[in-house]
Amino acid sequence: MSSAIINGKEIGQEIRNSVAERVARLKEQGLTPGLAVVLVGDNQASATYVRNKQKSCEAIGMYSELIKLAEETTQEELLAQIELLNNREDIHGILVQLPLPKHIDEDTVIATIDVEKDVDGFSPVSVGKMMLGQETFLPCTPFGVMKLLEYSGIDISGKHAVIVGRSHIVGKPMGQLLLQKDATVTYTHSRTPDLPSFTKQADLLIVAIGRAKFITKEHVKEGAVVIDVGMNRDENNKLCGDVNYSEVDGIASHITPVPGGVGPMTITMLLFNTVQAAENKLASKVKQ
Ligand SMILES: Nc1nc2c(c(=O)[nH]1)N[C@@H](CN(C=O)c1ccc(C(=O)N[C@@H](CCC(=O)O)C(=O)O)cc1)CN2
Ligand SMILES: [Mg+2]
Helix, strand or coil: CCCEECCHHHHHHHHHHHHHHHHHHHHHCCCCCEEEEEEECCCHHHHHHHHHHHHHHHHCCCEEEEEEECCCCCHHHHHHHHHHHHCCCCCCEEEECCCCCCCCCHHHHHHHCCHHHECCCCCHHHHHHHHCCCCCCCCHHHHHHHHHHHHCCCCCCCCEEEEECCCCCCHHHHHHHHHHCCCEEEEECCCCCCHHHHHCCCCEEEECCCCCCCECHHHCCCCCEEEECCCEECCCCCEECCECHHHHCCCCCEECCCCCCCHHHHHHHHHHHHHHHHHHHHHHHHHC
16 A cells, blocks of 8 residues: 655645735735845855745735845855845844855854844854744744644654754754654764664655665665655756655555645745744834
């Protein structure tokens, strides 16, 4: 029997509909949520993601503004742009599309974003708050995975979650969010010896290693839930994940496809965080 497909497009759309209702309520109160997207350089994939982010904002009635800067932009110029956005009343969320050109230090740039507008949840303060379980913006991709599990009725408490990959934006925060829901979490990565001995123990296997079709049937326990965060091109230039879908299909109880699984949730949760930022702003105005 085939594994049940966790459909990120459908779940994402359901969440976007509820975010659209929150946008409409804010507009009735005279506030239009605004997102600023900063794109530096000529990375084609980044340009596509940014376009999709803007289109998605418009589709639910949010304001979005693209700040497009040349590849040669200096770090100081970029930091100055972010300071301007930090001080704007009509902008509630700011994101800097990654990766940045090599001559710019990503950590310094991200740390400059006002934490109240950090809708990517990447700044050190946001990450620290997340680690402490305090209210903050959660990074969109792992937050999206949590929503996929919730909407699919998958219990996390007491489960063994194995994460493959340890990036700042996916692997590391993913483990923390699952830990907060009482999973037992194991982190694995490219230097983990005998990877299948770990992944085979997973009730919940989250893969974000960035290698096409890397996880095969040897890595997966019967009945595991498999979440594929990867996005790669295969030998025929076709989009594929980090999981060899056709091999794992039928072994896993549930699986996310690529495309159409985790990917659409990243932008959905960005919209979710941006409307939250605008609601927070309104609440703080009312208090004053
Ligand atoms: N500032 C940020 N930069 C980057 C982030 C991020 O969350 N914030 N994540 C990635 C890129 N990314 C969003 O920026 C992103 C990647 C993929 C998708 C997506 O919807 N994928 C689709 C397939 C798309 C296609 O057909 O090419 C899917 O999986 O179904 C959305 C957003 C790095 N940079
Ligand atoms: Mg750099």
